[in-house]
Amino acid sequence: MDADVARFLRYLEHERRLSPRTLVSYRKDLADLCSFLDEHLGGSEWEWSGIDRLDLRGFMGWCGHKGLGRRTVARKLSAIRSFYRFLNLEERIPADPTRALRTPKLAKKLPAHASQADLKSVFEIAENHAAGNKLAGTRNLVILELLYGSGLRLAEVHGLDVADLDLRRKQLKVLGKGRKERIVPLTGAAHRALGRYLLRRDEALQRLGSSAESALLLNPRGRRLSQRSVQKVVRGFLDDAAAGEGLTVHSLRHSFATHLLDAGADLMAVKELLGHVSLSTTQIYTHTSKERIRQVYRDAHPRS
Numbered sequence: 314m315d316a317d318v319a320r321f322l323r324y325l326e327h328e329r330r331l332s333p334r335t336l337v338s339y340r341k342d343l344a345d346l347c348s349f350l351d352e353h354l355g356g357s358e359w360e361w362s363g364i365d366r367l368d369l370r371g372f373m374g375w376c377g378h379k380g381l382g383r384r385t386v387a388r389k390l391s392a393i394r395s396f397y398r399f400l401n402l403e404e405r406i407p408a409d410p411t412r413a414l415r416t417p418k419l420a421k422k423l424p425a426h427a428s429q430a431d432l433k434s435v436f437e438i439a440e441n442h443a444a445g446n447k448l449a450g451t452r453n454l455v456i457l458e459l460l461y462g463s464g465l466r467l468a469e470v471h472g473l474d475v476a477d478l479d480l481r482r483k484q485l486k487v488l489g490k491g492r493k494e495r496i497v498p499l500t501g502a503a504h505r506a507l508g509r510y511l512l513r514r515d516e517a518l519q520r521l522g523s524s525a526e527s528a529l530l531l532n533p534r535g536r537r538l539s540q541r542s543v544q545k546v547v548r549g550f551l552d553d554a555a556a557g558e559g560l561t562v563h564s565l566r567h568s569f570a571t572h573l574l575d576a577g578a579d580l581m582a583v584k585e586l587l588g589h590v591s592l593s594t595t596q597i598y599t600h601t602s603k604e605r606i607r608q609v610y611r612d613a614h615p616r617s
Contacts, residue, residue, distance in 0.1 A: 317361055318343045321399050330492040331466070342392035361397075362406045366413045369393065371416070381426050383417040390416055426567040427551070427560055432461060434554035436502075451510035452530055452538070453546050458503035459485075460547065460562065464569035464587055465497070466490075467562045471540045473529040474544065475511070480504060487590040496513060499562050570598040 322340060325331045331339075349372045350359055372393075394411040401409045421552045427435070439457050442450040459465050459473075477486040481500045499507070505570045514531055518524045521535040528537035544562050551560045566587070573583050584595040 314508075315343075315347055315398060317394070317405060318347070320394050324399060332490070334468075338388075339392050339395075342389040345376075345389065346393060347370055361400055364410060366410045369410055369414055373414075378611070386542050387416050388416065401413070402460055410438045425564050426571045427564055429572060430550075431554050431560075432568060434582055435550050439550055443506065444452045446509070447515065447529070448510075449532070451513050452504065453550070454506045456530065456546055457550065458500065458506045458541055459555060462500035462503045462563035463487075463497045463567050464566050466566060467540055467543060468587075470530070471538070471543055474527040475514075475525065475529050477529070478507065481509065484498070487588070493588065496543070567598070568597070574598050 318340075321343075322336060324335055325339060335550040349519055350364065350368065353368065353371055353375075360607075369390075373386055373390065376389060381389075390411070394414075397406065397409045397411045400406045436454075436457065439450075439454045444450070447531070456470060459470050460467075463485070465487060467488070467490055473485065479485060480499075482503050483501075484496050485499060487495050487497055489495055514529075517531060517533075518526060518535055523535040524536075526535055530538040530543070532538045532542060547562045549566065551564070570583055570587060573586075575579070580592070580595060580599065584592055587595060589595045
């Protein structure tokens, strides 16, 4: 690996404390850039200080020829910009060539979300499963309640420990993107689901003899439930209640935000609940709500 890239990745890991998944993404994007530069410059020796805007534009074109979409190219360009800012701060380059680059224009895509009717069906099915009072059924209901009731990301739900819960105050501590902590409220339904699940969790750990496990969500072996397993659980419920809608785990988070805004919630409050850094990230949900209003108008008005 290039020495400057290796130092940058260590900086991201230890100083900015980015997640392992994000580090893998940065590593791949910069490895792709290095591969392109080796090819573009004919295998000759090169240094980061000698790379200019035209070389980087050539990389963007190279990505396009490989069939990568604009969103992927924009993500790679973001990683390269961060890398060059790092090099500039360390005085490894005289100027930052990425400042003159334009990010590919992206089409705004409204996030998919479930209707309240579909979610009612989802939770009815999950409640019926949880009524059996078994570990899996009670746990799966907790997963749905946290994803939709508190608007958590998949990784945030996966990383929860029992110590993160404050059932007395009906809230929990979440470690979000960039390892930033935030406190989010629990719905009454989530509070009840957790109370029932924690009893089954304790019983399972006692039976397995592994009471030291800190993870909130457990698999049958008493270990932390994997993200893939969480996805499988949620997709199963969504497919049963809303087949063909193309909904995913993240759709529950989108639904959380959209339904709050539809009910008149303040945009800044929704931003804090979601853990967004920028308000512009949250504003996409206002477009979703506006589209719903337009659809209601088109369907209902006799002259629309």
